[in-house]
Amino acid sequence: MDEEDAASDLKTVSPGRSLLSSAMVGSANRGRVLQTLFDLGPTSRAELARLAGVNRTTISGIVQPLLDQQVLVEGKPIRPSESGGKPARPLWFSPEARPICGMLLMPDAVHTCLVTLAGTISAEESEPFPVERPRIADVERAIELCTARTLAAARREPLGIGVAVGGMVDTDRRAVIAVNLAPVLNGFELGDMLTRRFGLPALLDHHPRALLVGDRWFGKGRGLQTFAAVYTGEVLGGALYLGGHLYRGQSGAGGELGHTFVQVDGDICSCGRRGCWETIATLGWLRRQAREIGIDAPDDIHSRRLVELARDGAPGAEDLLDRYARNVAVGIANLQQTVAPNFYVLHGDVVGGGEIMAKAIARHVRALVPSRSGGEISFAIGETEDRAALLGAAGLVLSELLQFPL
Ligand SMILES: [Zn+2]
Numbered sequence: 001m002d003e004e005d006a007a008s009d010l011k012t013v014s015p016g017r018s019l020l021s022s023a024m025v026g027s028a029n030r031g032r033v034l035q036t037l038f039d040l041g042p043t044s045r046a047e048l049a050r051l052a053g054v055n056r057t058t059i060s061g062i063v064q065p066l067l068d069q070q071v072l073v074e075g076k077p078i079r080p081s082e083s084g085g086k087p088a089r090p091l092w093f094s095p096e097a098r099p100i101c102g103m104l105l106m107p108d109a110v111h112t113c114l115v116t117l118a119g120t121i122s123a124e125e126s127e128p129f130p131v132e133r134p135r136i137a138d139v140e141r142a143i144e145l146c147t148a149r150t151l152a153a154a155r156r157e158p159l160g161i162g163v164a165v166g167g168m169v170d171t172d173r174r175a176v177i178a179v180n181l182a183p184v185l186n187g188f189e190l191g192d193m194l195t196r197r198f199g200l201p202a203l204l205d206h207h208p209r210a211l212l213v214g215d216r217w218f219g220k221g222r223g224l225q226t227f228a229a230v231y232t233g234e235v236l237g238g239a240l241y242l243g244g245h246l247y248r249g250q251s252g253a254g255g256e257l258g259h260t261f262v263q264v265d266g267d268i269c270s271c272g273r274r275g276c277w278e279t280i281a282t283l284g285w286l287r288r289q290a291r292e293i294g295i296d297a298p299d300d301i302h303s304r305r306l307v308e309l310a311r312d313g314a315p316g317a318e319d320l321l322d323r324y325a326r327n328v329a330v331g332i333a334n335l336q337q338t339v340a341p342n343f344y345v346l347h348g349d350v351v352g353g354g355e356i357m358a359k360a361i362a363r364h365v366r367a368l369v370p371s372r373s374g375g376e377i378s379f380a381i382g383e384t385e386d387r388a389a390l391l392g393a394a395g396l397v398l399s400e401l402l403q404f405p406l
Helices: 003-008 028-040 045-052 056-068 136-152 190-198 207-218 283-292 303-311 317-339 354-368 385-401
Strands: 072-074 090-093 100-105 109-115 121-128 161-165 168-170 175-178 202-206 227-232 236-242 245-247 343-348 378-381
Touching: 028 045, 028 056, 028 090, 045 056, 056 072, 100 136, 100 385, 109 136, 109 385, 121 136, 121 385, 136 190, 161 190, 161 207, 161 385, 168 202, 175 190, 190 202, 202 207, 202 385, 207 227, 207 236, 207 245, 207 343, 207 385, 227 317, 236 317, 283 317, 303 317, 303 354, 317 354, 343 354, 343 385, 354 378
Parallel strands: 100 161, 161 202, 227 343, 343 378
Antiparallel strands: 072 090, 100 109, 109 121, 168 175, 227 236, 236 245
16 A cells, blocks of 8 residues: 555554544544535535535645545536536545444454445454353454454555444443453453554444444434434344434443333343343343244244244234334333434344334334424334444444544
């Protein structure tokens, strides 16, 4: 790669949380223009200037260096309007810009990929962790191997590594606090390890929060100021984007939605407490119920199969689908009553259930929350599981680069 170009491009100033170079995001205007562009999609210079609230001279001062550095490209001219005038060329993020390395750390494996600034995924790799009593050195080795393979595919040096962690994290220390299903990862200072090993800035966040960041940059939350992401599967989690800010809580402790209470004296949860939302709205619950009502192969039940079984008229399937949707809806209703995000992107297992599952959840939420005029609650289905997490992980780095106020 071109060293001089890289230096003037998105140079990193420290291996810690800050990825910012004065060259790229030195001005608030620049951040605002790039955010506006991201939210709108390909847009002409004139339109971008108008919508970002900057004048023509400012927009040229911002856009030209980014074109020179191949961060942005100009598309084919759009036909001029009836009144004549120069044909406008829409600006968008260049596929030649330096990519971001996205990583998903799960209890049993690591996944990595490259993500372009336009949200295209490539160079996907994964590496399992040893099943039998893994040591942290084994885990580190697997992460190194996987990351090195992905980075080797990059034509230009990546801007940084963003990690979605399927467990509790300390976003300030860039460390894993605890992963219930993989205690070997507890206390793992992954951010430091990645920076030391690969010389790239690295950022970590909780998996559901990364999903929301991915939605905000590349998905259904693009351009929105307030919404929530809810993930269900083996575990349950979520994240909130409120008034233009990702709500993390102290050191990233917020968003443990799975462990909010929905049932006093309910079932025991993986966290050791009773009655958490996670005990009634995850796959563990669904499998137990499927077994109880005699559904075939209850251990292989998930939303997609449940929807198919209900469609085929399997005994009890329609009722189970409705109860599962209601259990997911219960926690969403609480969230709606507490902070009213009004727009929810559903992730994880329920994505497989498609529109039928989303509609069932929406119906129950609406029944559980008093209606108010102008307070329409809507739902969208997120990307498929790994893709959503990897885009989100990359989005963490992007947010930092664009000085997006998360
Ligand atoms: Zn719990």
